[in-house]
Amino acid sequence: MELKIYEEKKGIIVSGLNDFEPRHIFECxxxxxxxxxxxGSYTGVAHSRVLNVKKEGxxxxxxxxxxxxxxxxxxxxxxxxxxYSAIKEKLRKLDEHLERxxxxxxxxxxxxxxVWETTVSFIISANNAIPKIKKTIDTLSYLANEEIIEYxxxxxxAFPSPETIHMFHEKCVDNCKAGYRAQYIKDSCSMIIxxxxxxxxxxxxxxxxxxxxLMRLPGVGPKVADCIMLFALQKFDAFPVDVWVKRVISxxxxxxxMSLNKMREFALGRFGDLAGFAQQYLFYYARENGVGRK
DNA sequence: ATCCAGGGCGGGT
DNA sequence: ACCCGCCCTGGA
Numbered sequence: 001m002e003l004k005i006y007e008e009k010k011g012i013i014v015s016g017l018n019d020f021e022p023r024h025i026f027e028c029x030x031x032x033x034x035x036x037x038x039x040g041s042y043t044g045v046a047h048s049r050v051l052n053v054k055k056e057g058x059x060x061x062x063x064x065x066x067x068x069x070x071x072x073x074x075x076x077x078x079x080x081x082x083x084y085s086a087i088k089e090k091l092r093k094l095d096e097h098l099e100r101x102x103x104x105x106x107x108x109x110x111x112x113x114x115v116w117e118t119t120v121s122f123i124i125s126a127n128n129a130i131p132k133i134k135k136t137i138d139t140l141s142y143l144a145n146e147e148i149i150e151y152x153x154x155x156x157x158a159f160p161s162p163e164t165i166h167m168f169h170e171k172c173v174d175n176c177k178a179g180y181r182a183q184y185i186k187d188s189c190s191m192i193i194x195x196x197x198x199x200x201x202x203x204x205x206x207x208x209x210x211x212x213x214l215m216r217l218p219g220v221g222p223k224v225a226d227c228i229m230l231f232a233l234q235k236f237d238a239f240p241v242d243v244w245v246k247r248v249i250s251x252x253x254x255x256x257x258m259s260l261n262k263m264r265e266f267a268l269g270r271f272g273d274l275a276g277f278a279q280q281y282l283f284y285y286a287r288e289n290g291v292g293r294k
Numbered sequence: 295a296t297c298c299a300g301g302g303c304g305g306g307t
Numbered sequence: 308a309c310c311c312g313c314c315c316t317g318g319a
Contacts, residue, residue: 127300132317179315184302221302243300259309260301 003080005070011052011063012070019084020060021107022053028108028284029242030231032121032134033159043151045141047073047114048158050151064151079109087277094271097252098278101285108280111231115199116192117159118232123184123219125227136176140165143172162192184219191217203233210235222261229276236276239267247292248282 001016022042026034034044041054041063051074052063062070075081088106092099120140125133137159144160145168165172166189173182191197197217202210210233214225223242229235241249241260249263250256258266271278286292 123302125300126302127314129300129317132300136316177316180313181302181315219302223301261308 005067007067011061011065012067013059013061014070015059017060017080019088019107020055020078020109022055022060024105024107024284025078025109025111027288028105028280029130029287030111030227030280031113032125032130032137045149045156045158046077048147048149049073050149050156052151077112079112082109084109087274091271091274091278091281094278097248097285098281101281104288105281105284108284110234110236110276110280112234113232114159115202115228115232116162118228119188119199119214119217119220120159120165120185122224122227122231123188123217124178124181126181126219126221126224128181132177136178140172140176140178143175144168162189165189166193181219184217188217188219207235207237211238222264226264230279237268237273239264239271239275239279241267242283244283244286244291245279248286251292 001018003014003016006013006015023036023040026036026042026044031044033046034042036042037052039054041052041061043050043052049065049069051065052061054061054063062074065074088102092102121133121137124136128136138157141157141159144164145157146160146164147158149156149158160168160172165185169186169189173185176182178185192199197213202213205213207229210229211222211225214220214228215222220228223240226238226240229238230240239245241264246260246263249266250258253266255263255266267278268275
């Protein structure tokens, strides 16, 4: 089906957009700045813009944007050019768990998010629960006060740059309830500003080098590095093992008494260059259905 | 009040 | 290479 874009007064309408379900995209654990509205749509901030996304039947309504922003920014962000039907077809043939997971989260897409925002967000995510992570990121953005965007009578705040966070760290980082992760954020910030790690160049690295480089940042271990690779750098052979994925691997795939790294290697061997996509479908299915929970 | 969930770090072996 | 105790916050 061909992609068609229709311009409206305050947004655009897109038809022919397959494998796109806002609920699946925004609730599968990859992002923290999108919130569900009463009408089932989602509103979020990215690239200093506020967008509202709503699915109605076979069409998707993108509110508060233009054709040029959609084509220049959001197509990329929502990974519109990728054929998810083909990916899902390959995955569902692998085993029954993926078949069920792909069926359940059929509208998942991997967002291509800003690498700095993703890095800070997943440093905050370590040993932390999703509602709290969201609150901390919102508070950090609000306190940094870098850029305010109005939408629907509400104020939204762009995610602050390394320079802004560094300059106002006492105000924003120390007061956003990040706990012991606050120091990791401040130290990572300094490393980025000093060009000790160049986030913008990481996408050019091979996966192994990219992972090693990310893990030089304080607060970035194996799992957080894999999240940054998968959710910002399009390294689709990354396979983040969090508690839910651990439950999937041990209970569904019967690989118990295995270290987290062994589980990751097991998944890479089994799912290959589609491991990252597999992780998202399995994670979403496991968390929504409480797979393997005690 | 006490317990628990959630990954990285640093110090062991 | 693996293991363990600790780190902070909010909700049960």
